[in-house]
Amino acid sequence: MSIKTRFAPSPTGYLHIGSVRTALFSWLQARHYGGTFVLRIEDTDQERSTRESADAILAGMSWLGLNWDEGPHYQTERFDRYAGLAEQLVAEGNAYRCYCTKEELDEMREQQVARGDNPRYDGRCRERSEPREGVNPVVRLRTPDTGTVEIDDLVRGRVTYENELLDDLVILRPDGTPTFHFGVVADDADMGITHVIRGDDHLNNTARHIHLQNALGFDHPVYAHLPMILGEDGSRLSKRHGALNVLEYREQGYLPEAVLNYLVRLGWSHGDQEVFSVDEMIELFDVEDANASASKFNPEKLRWLNQQYIMTAAPLDLTPGLVEQMGKVGIDPSRGPAPQRVVEAYRERAETLRELAMSAEYLYTDNIPLDEKAAKKNLRPVVKEALTSLRDAFTELEPWTAEGIHRAMQDVADKHELKFGKIGQPVRVAVTGTGVSPPIDATVELVGRERTLARLDAALVYIEERAAAAG
RNA sequence: GCUCCCUUCGUCUAGCGGUAAGGACGCGGCCCUCUCAAGGCUGAAACACGGGUUCGAUUCCCGUAGGGAGCGCCA
Numbered sequence: 001m002s003i004k005t006r007f008a009p010s011p012t013g014y015l016h017i018g019s020v021r022t023a024l025f026s027w028l029q030a031r032h033y034g035g036t037f038v039l040r041i042e043d044t045d046q047e048r049s050t051r052e053s054a055d056a057i058l059a060g061m062s063w064l065g066l067n068w069d070e071g072p073h074y075q076t077e078r079f080d081r082y083a084g085l086a087e088q089l090v091a092e093g094n095a096y097r098c099y100c101t102k103e104e105l106d107e108m109r110e111q112q113v114a115r116g117d118n119p120r121y122d123g124r125c126r127e128r129s130e131p132r133e134g135v136n137p138v139v140r141l142r143t144p145d146t147g148t149v150e151i152d153d154l155v156r157g158r159v160t161y162e163n164e165l166l167d168d169l170v171i172l173r174p175d176g177t178p179t180f181h182f183g184v185v186a187d188d189a190d191m192g193i194t195h196v197i198r199g200d201d202h203l204n205n206t207a208r209h210i211h212l213q214n215a216l217g218f219d220h221p222v223y224a225h226l227p228m229i230l231g232e233d234g235s236r237l238s239k240r241h242g243a244l245n246v247l248e249y250r251e252q253g254y255l256p257e258a259v260l261n262y263l264v265r266l267g268w269s270h271g272d273q274e275v276f277s278v279d280e281m282i283e284l285f286d287v288e289d290a291n292a293s294a295s296k297f298n299p300e301k302l303r304w305l306n307q308q309y310i311m312t313a314a315p316l317d318l319t320p321g322l323v324e325q326m327g328k329v330g331i332d333p334s335r336g337p338a339p340q341r342v343v344e345a346y347r348e349r350a351e352t353l354r355e356l357a358m359s360a361e362y363l364y365t366d367n368i369p370l371d372e373k374a375a376k377k378n379l380r381p382v383v384k385e386a387l388t389s390l391r392d393a394f395t396e397l398e399p400w401t402a403e404g405i406h407r408a409m410q411d412v413a414d415k416h417e418l419k420f421g422k423i424g425q426p427v428r429v430a431v432t433g434t435g436v437s438p439p440i441d442a443t444v445e446l447v448g449r450e451r452t453l454a455r456l457d458a459a460l461v462y463i464e465e466r467a468a469a470a471g
Numbered sequence: 472g473c474u475c476c477c478u479u480c481g482u483c484u485a486g487c488g489g490u491a492a493g494g495a496c497g498c499g500g501c502c503c504u505c506u507c508a509a510g511g512c513u514g515a516a517a518c519a520c521g522g523g524u525u526c527g528a529u530u531c532c533c534g535u536a537g538g539g540a541g542c543g544c545c546a
Contacts, residue, residue, distance in 0.1 A: 008546095009546090010545085010546050012545085012546075042546065044545095044546085045545060045546065047545090048545075048546085098544095102544075105543090105544090109543095113472080116472060116473090117472085117473085118472080118473050118474080118542065119472095119473090119542060119543095120473095120542070138544055156475095156476070156477095159475070159476075160475090161474075161475075162474080165473080165474060165542085166474095166542095167542085169543090170543080170544050172544090173544045174544070175544090177544090179543090179544065179545085179546090180545070180546045181546090183546095184546090199540095200475095200476065200477090200539085200540070201539090201540055201541075201546090202540090202541090202546090203475065203476065203540075203541080204474075204475055204476090204540070204541040204542075205541075205546095207475090225476085227476085227477075227539090228539070228540080230538090230539080232482080234538070234539090235539095236539085236540095262483095265483060265484080265495090266483070266484095267483090267484095268484095269483080269484055269485070269494095271485065271494085272484090272485070272493075272494040272495075273494090273495095274483090274484095274494080274495050274496085291477095291484085292476075292477065293476090293477050293478065294476095294477065294478095294538080294539065294540095295482085295483065295484090296482060296483080297482095298482050298483065298496070298497085300482080300496060300497055301482075301483065301495080301496045301497080302496095303496090304495090304496055304497085305496090307508095307509090311509075346508090347509090348507095348508050348509040348510090349507065349508045349509080350508090374506095409505090413505095419505085420505055421504090421505040421506080422505085423505080424505030424506075425505060425506060427505090428505075428506060429506095434506090434507095435506055435507080436506055436507045436508085437506070437507075438506090438507080438508085439504095439505075439506090440505055440506080441505090
């Protein structure tokens with residue numbers, strides 16, 4: 001039988017990294033087994049759900065390439081179905097209307113807590129079927145009083161709950177909308193979901209869901225409860241830990257493959273392998289191999305992986321993202337070398353596309369700032385003559401290639417009896433303004449002849465002025 | 472408070488009764504080298520604790536401790 005999994009976020013905020021891991025595992029399970037992946041938006045809480053959140057979630061999924069075969073389904077479109085199901089349960093005696101007021105319930109809870117009991121609904125409306133004036137009833141599931149429920153979870157193993165500890169949960173609100181529990185159970189059944197893969201914050205809820213399925217006469221899906229992702233300090237992942245909107249990672253210059261690769265290794269592994277293409281993940285993943293223990297989010301490793309992907313990607317595949325980043329940092333890509341050449345030069349030197357863009361700024365502007373420390377250290381009178389003759393050599397160099405540039409520099413160095421580095425570093429500072437860049441021949445080539453000559457001139461002026469000032 | 476879940480280097484993890492407890496990120500050192508990276512080599516770094524079971528426990532069982540989740544007309 002073909003499997004069917006789903007990702008069912010509620011649109012009450014953006015799609016953050018923890019939800020993405022859940023979505024990824026669910027998606028991978030479907031893809032690995034050639035099954036179907038369903039996207040469902042759980043928007044029964046009409047107070048907190050927004051259209052913007054739903055759209056942001058879809059956009060995030062799309063950016064990551066987590067494509068869905070069905071949906072997005074919206075629960076708000078299925079209210080009639082839930083109402084019908086609830087009516088059926090009431091008719092069959094598996095659910096009942098509860099006329100308790102909020103005040104009443106609050107009071108009950110307070111007393112229970114005061115007594116040291118578990119706060120739970122005591123079932124006082126189970127036998128009272130007559131309506132109460134002015135109260136719109138909720139519908140509650142009649143939960144068995146005795147016995148146990150067992151969950152055979154794919155990652156947790158067998159988990160057992162005592163029924164007497166569970167109370168009668170609300171399945172329909174006074175306005176007829178379903179609660180989360182009811183919506184999930186009805187939808188998973190109606191949509192034919194075979195594997196429910198979700199965060200382990202739902203493990204405790206699963207006992208209730210099984211009771212609901214029993215009452216409704218539904219089959220039980222297979223469950224797999226994934227451990228949470230925690231922040232670096234071990235507390236629940238939040239914004240300050242990097243639980244950003246996934247689209248924020250795009251903003252910062254991360255590649256979707258890197259984000260997925262990082263997340264797949266949180267709670268899952270395949271021997272010693274660290275880098276997985278999406279195809280490899282699909283081939284190797286099985287949620288049964290997922291770990292049961294929570295893991296902490298480690299931005300350093302994400303950065304490392306992102307760099308791995310930048311280093312190995314085809315330069316042309318990276319240029320759209322790079323051009324986008326250039327726009328964000330104020331670079332006009334038409335004023336310098338083709339972006340893919342920047343990728344070639346900087347791919348091992350940047351952990352994000354944002355960094356890549358920023359480090360290439362000197363290639364797209366006429367005026368570069370000189371780093372004072374680097375200039376002081378490298379632009380000194382001893383190299384003045386060498387730089388002058390290099391300037392001359394560059395003026396006539398044909399063709400303008402890294403090889404030719406290297407040869408010219410070597411010749412000048414030899415003529416002035418300098419080691420290559422003694423001239424390389426001053427040229428680097430002159431041409432980039434800083435002491436750091438790719439190999440100097442490639443750098444000079446990218447800067448171009450015109451700007452190189454102008455910058456060498458500027459460096460010579462700098463040396464003159466310093467000498468004059470020193471007296 | 473009650474219920475459920477979790478526990479190997481700082482972090483992600485391998486391990487599935489007998490290992491010098493392996494890899495990766497990060498950190499230190501060395502090599503390469505025109506700088507910075509990348510790369511190569513290398514170092515420090517872990518089985519939470521206590522009982523069992525067993526000839527033998529990181530591995531199986533039970534406690535304890537610590538962490539997490541749930542106990543809503545939120546999802």
